[in-house]
Amino acid sequence: MERITAQYYIETPLAIEQAAEVLAGEQSSGTFTDVPGETEELKERFAARVESIEPLDTVQNPSLPGVSVDSKGHSYQRANVEVSWSIENFGYNLPVMISTLQGNLYELRQFTGLKLMNLEVPPSFSDYFNGPNFGIEGSRQAAQVQDRPLIGTIIKPSVGMSPGQTAELVDTLVDTGIDFIKDDELMGSTANSPFEKRLEAVMKVINRHADRTGKKVMYAFNISGEMDDMLRRYEQIVKSGGTCAMLSLNSIGLSAAKKICDQGELVIHGHRNGWGMLNRHPLLGIEFPAYQKLWRLAGVDQIHVNGIQNKFWESDDSVVKSIKSCLKPLLGGYSILPVVSSGQWGGQAPETYRRTGTTDLLYMAGGGILGHPGGPAEGVKALKQAWEGTVEGKSVEETADKYPEFAKSVQKFGGNQ
Amino acid sequence: MERITAQYYIETPLAIEQAAEVLAGEQSSGTFTDVPGETEELKERFAARVESIEPLDTVQNPSLPGVSVDSKGHSYQRANVEVSWSIENFGYNLPVMISTLQGNLYELRQFTGLKLMNLEVPPSFSDYFNGPNFGIEGSRQAAQVQDRPLIGTIIKPSVGMSPGQTAELVDTLVDTGIDFIKDDELMGSTANSPFEKRLEAVMKVINRHADRTGKKVMYAFNISGEMDDMLRRYEQIVKSGGTCAMLSLNSIGLSAAKKICDQGELVIHGHRNGWGMLNRHPLLGIEFPAYQKLWRLAGVDQIHVNGIQNKFWESDDSVVKSIKSCLKPLLGGYSILPVVSSGQWGGQAPETYRRTGTTDLLYMAGGGILGHPGGPAEGVKALKQAWEGTVEGKSVEETADKYPEFAKSVQKFGGNQ
Numbered sequence: 001m002e003r004i005t006a007q008y009y010i011e012t013p014l015a016i017e018q019a020a021e022v023l024a025g026e027q028s029s030g031t032f033t034d035v036p037g038e039t040e041e042l043k044e045r046f047a048a049r050v051e052s053i054e055p056l057d058t059v060q061n062p063s064l065p066g067v068s069v070d071s072k073g074h075s076y077q078r079a080n081v082e083v084s085w086s087i088e089n090f091g092y093n094l095p096v097m098i099s100t101l102q103g104n105l106y107e108l109r110q111f112t113g114l115k116l117m118n119l120e121v122p123p124s125f126s127d128y129f130n131g132p133n134f135g136i137e138g139s140r141q142a143a144q145v146q147d148r149p150l151i152g153t154i155i156k157p158s159v160g161m162s163p164g165q166t167a168e169l170v171d172t173l174v175d176t177g178i179d180f181i182k183d184d185e186l187m188g189s190t191a192n193s194p195f196e197k198r199l200e201a202v203m204k205v206i207n208r209h210a211d212r213t214g215k216k217v218m219y220a221f222n223i224s225g226e227m228d229d230m231l232r233r234y235e236q237i238v239k240s241g242g243t244c245a246m247l248s249l250n251s252i253g254l255s256a257a258k259k260i261c262d263q264g265e266l267v268i269h270g271h272r273n274g275w276g277m278l279n280r281h282p283l284l285g286i287e288f289p290a291y292q293k294l295w296r297l298a299g300v301d302q303i304h305v306n307g308i309q310n311k312f313w314e315s316d317d318s319v320v321k322s323i324k325s326c327l328k329p330l331l332g333g334y335s336i337l338p339v340v341s342s343g344q345w346g347g348q349a350p351e352t353y354r355r356t357g358t359t360d361l362l363y364m365a366g367g368g369i370l371g372h373p374g375g376p377a378e379g380v381k382a383l384k385q386a387w388e389g390t391v392e393g394k395s396v397e398e399t400a401d402k403y404p405e406f407a408k409s410v411q412k413f414g415g416n417q
Numbered sequence: 418m419e420r421i422t423a424q425y426y427i428e429t430p431l432a433i434e435q436a437a438e439v440l441a442g443e444q445s446s447g448t449f450t451d452v453p454g455e456t457e458e459l460k461e462r463f464a465a466r467v468e469s470i471e472p473l474d475t476v477q478n479p480s481l482p483g484v485s486v487d488s489k490g491h492s493y494q495r496a497n498v499e500v501s502w503s504i505e506n507f508g509y510n511l512p513v514m515i516s517t518l519q520g521n522l523y524e525l526r527q528f529t530g531l532k533l534m535n536l537e538v539p540p541s542f543s544d545y546f547n548g549p550n551f552g553i554e555g556s557r558q559a560a561q562v563q564d565r566p567l568i569g570t571i572i573k574p575s576v577g578m579s580p581g582q583t584a585e586l587v588d589t590l591v592d593t594g595i596d597f598i599k600d601d602e603l604m605g606s607t608a609n610s611p612f613e614k615r616l617e618a619v620m621k622v623i624n625r626h627a628d629r630t631g632k633k634v635m636y637a638f639n640i641s642g643e644m645d646d647m648l649r650r651y652e653q654i655v656k657s658g659g660t661c662a663m664l665s666l667n668s669i670g671l672s673a674a675k676k677i678c679d680q681g682e683l684v685i686h687g688h689r690n691g692w693g694m695l696n697r698h699p700l701l702g703i704e705f706p707a708y709q710k711l712w713r714l715a716g717v718d719q720i721h722v723n724g725i726q727n728k729f730w731e732s733d734d735s736v737v738k739s740i741k742s743c744l745k746p747l748l749g750g751y752s753i754l755p756v757v758s759s760g761q762w763g764g765q766a767p768e769t770y771r772r773t774g775t776t777d778l779l780y781m782a783g784g785g786i787l788g789h790p791g792g793p794a795e796g797v798k799a800l801k802q803a804w805e806g807t808v809e810g811k812s813v814e815e816t817a818d819k820y821p822e823f824a825k826s827v828q829k830f831g832g833n834q
Contacts, residue, residue, distance in 0.1 A: 027603065028575070028576060028603065042574060042577040042578070043577075045577060046574070046576045046577035064697050064698060064730075065697070065698075065699060065730070066697065066729075066730025066731065066732075067730070088607055088608045088609065089576050089603065089607060090603075090605060090607065091605060091606050091607050091608065093605045093606065093641070093642045093643070093646075094642075094643075094668075095605075095641040095642055095643075095665055095668035095669045096602075096603070096604075096605035096639075096641055096642065096665070096668070098665075098667075098668040098691065099602045099603060099641065099665045099668045099688075099690050099691070100603050102690075102691050102694060103602060103603070103665075103668075103690035103691055104602075104690050104691075104693070104729070105693070106691070106692070106693025106694045106697055107692070107693040107697070107723075107729035107730055107731065107759075108693075108729065108730065109728075109729060109730040157459060157463070158445070159445060159463045159506050160459040160460075160462060160463035161459070185513075185516045185520060185521075186444065186445065186506065186507075186513070186516060186517050186520070187513075188507060188508060188510045188512075188513035189508050189510065190505055190506060190507065190508050191505045191508065192505065222513075224510070224512040224513055224516065224672075225510045225511075225512055225513065225672070226510070226511075226512075226672055226675055226676070227644065227672050227673060227675065227676035228676070229510075230672065248512055248513070248515075248516045248520075250515075250670075251511075251512035251513070251515040251516045251520075251670075251671065252512045252670055252671060252672040252673075253667075253668075253669055253670005253671050253672055253673055253674070254668065254669060254670050254673075255641075255642070255643055255644050255647065255669040255670055255672075255673035256644060256669075256670055256671075256672035256673045256676070257670070258643055258644065259643070259644035259645070259673070271516075273516050273519075273520040273521050274515065274516070274519050274520055274521075274523070275523070275524070276521070276522070276523025276524040276525075277519060277523045277695060277701060277702050277703070278694060278695075280481050280482070280483065280523055280524070280701060281481060281482075281698050281701055282482060284694060284697060284698055284701070285694050286694070306524075311526075312483075312521070312524035312525065312526060313481075313482070313483025313484070313524055313525065313526040314483065314524065315483075342524075
């Protein structure tokens with residue numbers, strides 16, 4: 001029988017073997033006392049199994065509160081632990097899988113730290129989960145971009161502009177040769193920018209530009225909201241000739257996201273806002289390699305990974321790990337496009353490329369384009385130059401020497417880093 | 418214009434006022450550099466506003482990693498901060514509200530701790546969100562229980578039993594006079610217990626018992642899964658005469674949960690598995706008073722709050738705060754029934770009542786009923802006795818003196834605490 005495996009990074013005051021058994025018991029057939037139905041035969045078939053334990057360092061203070069009283073004075077052992085479950089335990093159901101692989105585990109006082117680091121699903125998952133309908137190749141085709149990252153930007157200010165003002169900005173942007181534009185995640189449908197009006201105004205500009213140039217800029221309309229609203233807005237985008245919808249993944253949740261992805265007509269841009277809550281603590285939550293697999297199984301085509309030298313707290317190492325996890329095939333495919341953003345202006349291109357070796361990116365700059373001293377057209381030009389220079393092996397300085405627009409970016413934004 | 422307010426508990430190496438302004442800016446009109454469209458007029462209307470700052474203690478070590486490099490050697494100031502947004506920023510859209518009130522905030526390196534403690538929505542929300550269709554009164558009516566907590570149990574072992582075995586256990590349980598039974602959150606639809614088969618077998622028993630006694634035991638079938646599967650299973654429950662469906666709230670997400678709640682025919686039992694990830698760290702995530710409001714707005718009728726002297730890490734103080742937050746009216750109503758569980762066997766009843774003053778509870782015991790030395794019938798009896806004694810003002814010992822079934826519980830489980 002096929003099994004699903006999960007890797008955890010744990011910290012415990014107990015012997016690791018004992019802690020691992022608690023983890024496995026809690027998330028399969030166990031409860032806090034013996035019950036009549038828990039036979040040996042049932043345990044054999046359905047109990048979670050501890051596959052491996054790798055002891056790591058020992059610390060003197062617990063990483064999380066709530067440790068058992070009787071462990072005071074103990075030290076706390078960290079370890080990597082791998083646990084597996086028979087596919088029989090969940091069937092093919094992502095929410096129940098999450099409730100099993102994560103669920104109550106974070107509540108256990110036998111642990112003072114627990115993070116889901118990765119998970120592996122068996123080949124039969126591909127019979128039940130269609131995965132991304134577009135992924136990297138489909139995103140490239142829709143945006144008509146090959147051999148370099150897609151260059152994108154975010155409508156800023158994120159809230160407050162009317163549909164007309166937004167469309168005006170889009171008009172400026174599409175003329176710059178940009179590939180992708182998105183609503184900010186703070187923008188849904190507001191009194192001064194109702195979704196339908198914004199969609200209509202923006203798509204008029206994009207379609208007109210496409211008719212003229214043959215290039216249809218991809219615009220990710222934020223449809224995050226209630227289920228029926230999302231489905232209605234999705235259809236409106238399709239009818240208006242749009243190619244993409246954006247979902248705030250954590251805010252709407254997995255079941256709704258899958259339902260939207262399953263419609264299959266639009267590229268789904270997955271925004272991970274709220275991610276810090278799930279990940280910022282080193283011994284609590286979930287790591288990106290596990291997280292992105294859930295959304296790929298659900299069918300998300302593009303997912304945010306933050307960026308090198310970002311404005312947030314995340315280290316470059318962590319961002320690189322995230323990008324690499326997206327580029328690794330899942331079940332032999334399930335391609336997903338990593339979306340690089342946060343304080344990006346092109347200066348981070350060489351380091352991004354050096355560490356990931358890929359141009360399969362959607363490279364987003366908000367202020368980095370709109371705040372360019374020469375205006376957004378030069379901002380977009382500068383980003384493309386940054387990537388051209390990068391792929392040619394040039395440093396930031398060398399690229400700036402060659403390209404005046406990028407040189408202006410360096411002058412304005414270079415000191416921020 | 419009405420505003421939505423949020424209370425945060427923060428920790429920062431910066432001056433608190435400065436940190437609070439970063440928070441407000443990031444989640445409304447700001448970005449990392451000035452952009453042309455961010456006019457004073459737009460800021461006035463759409464910028465988030467810092468309403469109050471209450472400085473708290475100062476610590477020497479940051480609670481979360483990722484602090485700005487230039488703050489090394491600083492101390493870290495904690496504070497309560499209240500921020501408000503115009504309702505214009507989101508309209509009436511829970512996911513966009515979450516993306517605004519939480520969203521990227523946890524990523525900011527200007528904070529070494531950030532927790533959403535509570536939130537207040539304006540009266541107009543009641544025009545857009547129906548809220549729980551049943552809540553406390555509706556749950557009581559459906560289960561035909563007044564003047565004491567509903568007594569419930571969980572099918573254990575949680576996975577591995579066939580529909581026939583589950584129905585057999587249900588048969589035993591309904592004969593005990595229990596009010597409520599639920600699937601474990603690990604149980605969805607599995608090879609050896611397909612949902613439809615389990616529903617049919619269980620409802621046959623429950624309906625037969627209801628025909629005989631006039632009391633229909635409430636069974637929370639776990640429908641958590643993909644959107645269409647959930648809707649189909651919901652309908653199947655309705656058709657089979659069931660009264661309740663269970664959702665793993667964090668696993669399916671807010672948009673799907675609201676869609677299910679909006680169907681309006683079944684009591685929705687909200688399981689919060691995964692909660693520890695969002696809450697266990699004192700300076701990261703979300704506190705229950707804020708969390709439960711989101712689900713009440715979505716329409717969940719019953720929500721898990723853990724229990725006094727539980728088997729997990731959570732303190733009694735925190736559990737009490739959670740129960741009280743559920744019992745506090747939201748928008749003048751939006752009643753939700755707190756579900757007490759985790760290592761409960763009746764011995765915690767006096768302390769639960771002393772600290773919350775309520776019997777408006779669904780009081781769940783898994784092992785505490787099925788593991789009772791006299792069998793489940795005595796287990797249920799013991800729980801009812803525990804609450805009878807409690808409401809009469811008796812201690813655990815006094816109740817045990819009066820009731821032999823509860824005395825056996827004390828003997829078996831009393832040492833666990």
